[in-house]
Amino acid sequence: MQKQLPPLGWLRTFEAAARHLSFTAAARDLNMTQSAVSQQIKSLEAYLGQPLFLRRPRALELTGAGISYLPVVREAFRTLLRGTRAVTGAQQNAVQVQCNITFAVNWLAPRLPMFQAEHPSVQLNIFTELWEPREMAEGAAVEIRFSLRPSDTVRTELLRSDHYYPVCAPGYEVSLDTLQRTPLYDCSNLLSNWQNWIEDQGLIWEKPPITYSTTYLVSLSVAMAGGGLCLTHDTIARDLIDEGRLVAPFEYRAVVPEAYYLLLSPQAEESPGAIAFAEWVRREIAKTFSG
Template sequence: MKLPPLRALPVFEAVARLNSFSLAAEELSVSQSAVSHQIKQLETYLGEKLFWRQGRTLTLTDEGRQYLDAVGSALLQIERASEQLLGREEARLRLSVFSSFAVRWLVPRLPELQRLHPQVELSLEMSTENPVLSDRVADCFITIHRNSPAYSYELLYVERLFPVCSQDYWQRMCRELGRAEGEDGALTPADVARFPLLSTHSIFERAAGDWQAWFQAAEQALPPDARLQHFSHMLLALEAARFHQGIALTNDYMLSSRKDSEDFVRLPCHPVVTGDRFYFAWKTSRRRERGIQILRRWLVDEARRSGLRNVGIDGGA
């Protein structure tokens, strides 16, 4: 077995992660010259330059990024395997998760994870866009894409949108529509269009895309005279609805707590499926790691218990 200079590998990982020779030296309790020597030795062995150095700026080369993906994963597996043999039950995991999913669904449930599995130490990495699946980013992910063959995926939720407003605003709507509050029967798209529509740009990546899709699901066009108020994120549109500013389109995990169900009224209207499917993703080569499997099972169980996984899902992934 022909191996590279093994002492240089954790040095390379530290420099790449911290983006600094001096910070890596401080973390590893060695001199900066020792770090430079190890990196030079590794580059000589590989015959490739791993870093570009321009003044104080340090960046990985393409070869360095490729090497880090493989080496970082291997070092993590060695660490996990060693901890298991040493009898240490702690599992430290970084989970990259969308900010809205984290704030509205995951964070309120973390005390239950800690109660059931105190050995799991979970660190959340917030993501506003779909994350790049890499050990450099996190150990596991909540993602809407299955575009990496190196990863395994467990389906948690098929997203749908439905109209909501505040309790006070619903009373106002009922008065203007001449409708008793307890009256059965669905609102028509024309009924909804009489009121301000709070739109989230990020769902379909275009202005009013969410409401256009909702009206299209009823085989109608968004009325040209509809009063639209635009927001970049669903969290903002939902807060505007909470403060009686109109009707917002939201999804199931955004209204997953008791407080939310008391603050909002889900209008008696049709939903629209966005096409986004939320997955828990982990690197297949790390599938035997106990911490990842504990987190996977807990997420699936919580998604089922809260009704999230039952929405639009027939069976498993």
Template sequence: MRSSFPPLSCLLAFEAAARRASFSLAANELNLTPSAVSHQIAKLEQLLDVRLFERSARNIALTEPGREYMSRVSLALDAISTATDNVRKGVRNALHLHSAPSFASLWLMPRLADFARQHPGIALSLSSSPTHSDFATGQVDLDIRYGVPNWPHLHVQPIFEERIQPMVSPAFAEQHRIETPEDLLQMPLIQSVVNVVQWGDWFRGRRVQFAPGQYAYSFDRTSMALDAAVQGLGVACDSSSIAADHLNQGRLRKLFDDRWCVKVQAHFLVCPQRHLQRPEVANFIEWIRTHAIDAEGAASGGA
């Protein structure tokens, strides 16, 4: 039993008033009187022993605890609304997936048609942002995260081993004579600031002195850094797995063979342990692992 769960009527009144910044507008939306809305919110504040709104004769404003509570309550109510809509529409076997943006656009999206063919009964909902999912809201079944894994109390499973290496467009390679790692110091380098492995890590592996900050372009997305390399703006140092479509279609090429790459595990399937019992989650994990094995084999090809 969720003994700490406030009455839903109080939460609805609070969310509407916070969103509309008005007890009167919230009352109109909920078909209540303003005094009823005010009573529900006062009851919620008493239960929480926290003041959620600053009140004046003309307006209301969320307190700092109120803003924090609103951010979580609105997500939880959205999850309830989505679940209700799915039931009404007869949607079953729904899978709510969240992913790091570049992985979603460059690696996952080109393969989703195969998942749909193999699992036509699963309704997939995909969202993407660099912020990790908060499983407490109940909105996400499975999260694909990028970074150094430090997520206690969650199931964490690496997707594949990535090879980080310099890549350029064919036109750039033809215009510039690049034969050694030292040659790159004279080239316009493209940085993806969010990458686990940076240019300095790659140069250290080759025992080449590199001064941080020697970048012609910096981006906060791998997808943009790779697009810049495709456009011939310079040399990107990134995952050949994530850049697989660019490499396979000839938009990019590796400058050196895989002996000169940095190997890392940086993309992970993350979820609460209990989610693994859901067939939709288990099916997706099995499907993505099959594709990941193929991707690892393809990424290990030569320059």
């Protein structure tokens, strides 16, 4: 049988390249060089006697053979994973969770003791991202994703739509008249931004300087320190406002184009811990905003 199968490493490289449609991203995932990934794919294609990818100038596409082969390879890895866990006695309720770092710190972490009290046998491994990933991380069972367009490759459901608005430290003096002379902070590359919030109210936007960061954690921290105003949304700021660490000085709140989605990988259906965690997230999100 071994002589009829390609090396396992080649198959793993193929799965990563197909998941990202990028040799560079696959190399980053696998801690390999891009040339090593390319060479392994060529070796696998030679072994199979047909191409798996179409090499476009700036992108990869799966060929018909690649499209057919990918689910077979993925299912084989899932079978190996289940069998290995059974043999080694690995904890069946260990759940890998993926989410962005601000959600993890501001919403998830303060509530984790409640989940652990309800499900003491479930071990969570939490992986955080700064930017929205193209796909779920390898091995992740559950993901909470803040996105315009959720994934269409796994089971996806809307978790929460939100509103965004400025916040600052209690006692910080600001008005709409002085707003554009106030230090402003924001998370970069989002549609819920200062320009849209101001223009939605029919105000003139004079493009004042704004300090951007790759995560809301930075701008929220500056605002809490009294350094100015930052934009935020309810999911990551509600607790900070309830605790009196931030205030919302203006009434207007705009709809966030992005939303929070709950993503479940195929292996989540076979994991009682993943199912329990997903149900707990749904319940806690609803409870947080039921008032």
